[in-house]
Amino acid sequence: MTNAWQRAALFVLLGVNGPLAHAICPPAVEGFSCVQYDSPPTHRSAPSGSYVWYFFIASCPHCKAAAPRVDAWRAGLPEGVKFAFHKVDWKDPSSPVGPYGIDSVPTFVVSGKYKIALTSSDA
DSSP: OHHHHHHHHHTTTTTOSSTTTTOOOOSOOTTEEEEEOSSOOOOTTSOSSSEEEEEEOTTOHHHHHHHHHHHHHHHTSOTTOEEEEEEOOTTOTTSTTTTTTOOSSSEEEETTTEEEEEOOTTO
16 A cells, blocks of 8 residues: 555655654554654664664565665655665664664664654555
């Protein structure tokens, strides 16, 4: 369901003054969750400025299915918003998955403020 995927991935970018400047979690979008971090996590490998960080696993069937939609959506990001891929390794203690609370894939982190995760394979 492309529309749900696009809404969930784009909602934090819509209607903001400047890229991601005043983004908020939207009302619930079926198949996705959005969590606003109480205190923005940090990690040395996090992109700087406005960004979308995409956490995935190459062998994940949901990540594979989402890849064309993620690529199309990424191409339309506002100017100045960086997009970074992060291949998840659950066993790597230096990985940002711990500080960012990544517990499933595919998951997006938006400028260290929001975590958007796929919660249903129907999305």
